[in-house]
Amino acid sequence: MRAEIITIGDELLYGQIQDLNSSFISERLTAEGIDVVFKTSVGDDINRIAEAFNIARLRVDVIVASGGLGPTSDDLTKKAVVKAFKRNLVFHQEILKQIEDSFHKRGSPMPKINQNQALIPQGAKALSNLWGVAPGIFLQDSKTLFFALPGVPVEMKWMVENEVLPILRAKKPEHFILHRKLKTTGISESALYEKIEKLIDPKEEIKIAFLPGYLGVNIRLTMESRDKNQAQVKIDEFEQKIREVLGTYIYGTDDQTLEEVVGGLLLKRKKTIAVAESCTGGLIGARFTNISGSSKYFERGVITYSNPAKTELLSVPKEIIEKYGAVSEQVAILMAEGVRNLAKTDYGLSVTGIAGPTGGTPQKPVGLVFVGFAHENDSFAQRFMFGEDRNSNRERASQAALNLVRLFLIK
């Protein structure tokens, strides 16, 4: 089964907002083994929307459109359905009743304009909308399965899960596409490739892709099969082979985040941590505390952006900062020890660096970062040299710091 996703709205063509709806629909369809082969975005224009529908009918089996179902005059999807599929709109009393009830529940009368939403193309089915009033549309036209969903993400998502996927599951032949993502950090794409090159066999059923980002490289394994269990076994086996070669470079799989993995390790080992941040300015704290339940291991953080803050809160001697500079191995170690003593935690983690764009010198250029770590018996620091962009330097420093904790904990 091949699908096309069509997202509707002028705002998608101005480039100022991301088309998150089409990503969501892609991901859910792909997970069901449906092959998404085209994505199209089109503005609020009846003729162009109808054209997009007509082109899609010729080349795919499933069309999922999102956007343009509201009651105002901007919302043209239904008129485009009439044009492309040559079906009249039919008024449905029971849909009007649902819409009225939905307003009633919110304690407000239904505006007249919403009556339009009870019009549905002839032969189509209205899809229920838990989070809004506009019903979706499902239309079967010769061999094309056509869905029109609202553009509001929460409404669209619910409708995909509860209306679209059940219909598609009932219609599609058994066929699955399995994905597995192996997430690495601290190793470049080319070094990664060299290490696992010999495992890549072009005749192999499992396709492998490298997805580099500045926090690390993800390896995506993809396998298509009619037998879901067999595919699962094969993809597990292949993952195992890659793990044997890459070892601790892999920190997680699929949607796991590094802070989730580190939090899990701390919880399992019943250890607590506190953080002293300079150039990352709170990013590490924000990542730790992004995980529900993190209060069990994350005790506190300090954002010692100024030098007096480092001295007063973390007891880093003024003379050491003057002698070695705030961005130095010595200060990183003392910050980690300082925050560990302050918070009385098992571990202290620190970051100091030059995020840029200003503040660099030939000896200490923009991108230089030290991560410090203090534990029961010792403390140490590691030096990193990142790039020139302030934002990515801060993100990469927070990633390196979390990864250092992970590597310490699994050692």
Added chain:
Amino acid sequence: MRAEIITIGDELLYGQIQDLNSSFISERLTAEGIDVVFKTSVGDDINRIAEAFNIARLRVDVIVASGGLGPTSDDLTKKAVVKAFKRNLVFHQEILKQIEDSFHKRGSPMPKINQNQALIPQGAKALSNLWGVAPGIFLQDSKTLFFALPGVPVEMKWMVENEVLPILRAKKPEHFILHRKLKTTGISESALYEKIEKLIDPKEEIKIAFLPGYLGVNIRLTMESRDKNQAQVKIDEFEQKIREVLGTYIYGTDDQTLEEVVGGLLLKRKKTIAVAESCTGGLIGARFTNISGSSKYFERGVITYSNPAKTELLSVPKEIIEKYGAVSEQVAILMAEGVRNLAKTDYGLSVTGIAGPTGGTPQKPVGLVFVGFAHENDSFAQRFMFGEDRNSNRERASQAALNLVRLFLIK
């Protein structure tokens, strides 16, 4: 001039990564007054790529494709150009020379496979690539202007700015689309709409759109005109009318962030600030320090996640926490005063709340947040009630805290 953007790559159809390239190209073309009317994404398949090119040729004047220009067998764009435009590939000695030089500069010999990149469709122009080796392609075919760019963002972006836009500027008739974004926070979309409803005239040349997000609602004004200066004046006048009605709900325009605005105000008034965060866990510090030069006003932060941290670092009496709870107006005020005293700054800002999903009670449900603020003469706290999602509660709390500082500074 009407344009279609075509992005190429299997990964765009799996829904796991965002198509940031098409957003960038859209935004740059729109800013030049070119009307982007369709966006298409297609996988790594010669026939489907050629089909997308052929459909685009029939409906737009400008096609900008991105992706699939590398030397490996995955990269099929050039073969699809041959198929769609019916032109042979021609070998260019001077392009080979450039590619060899580019490898030479990096100190490595050119792999044989990169020779392919010196093949260019007959009659096409190679576009130079500052950041990589694959040249882009520009082809004029009857009235279609066709560009093929690499998919690597840094290479694509440079090529758009330095190769594509200069060609388009020379070819296009004078016509501009101007956008202005007014960014608001602390007011709902419907309340906003009610306030400015009377300003909206459907016959008005300026189109108005509401873009709601959980950090606030942006209002986008759009005007098309042949006269850029006149459009500028009209859009300025309309902005002024909206500002008269909305006042301080508007915190910035276009790409301005709230942290940038607040930082600018602190800098102008020569004031310093320190932050004490509980449920936001470092997000406010991270936002303040995301701005280069923030060390002039952001002195330090503390992430007092545990109650002992609140008592030890901020001198919030244990008894007060026990009596009123860590999430209370009293504790928020004492945290703000505590961090102001600790850091000896002009202002102290604090946040304490229940981010969720756990920790809520009937009296203090998930989503309850207090923002505290301490200044020279006084201190106070404001209560907020957000939603149920942990992540958006944390983001909204940081937005509310920054906005409270802004409103205090402009008062």
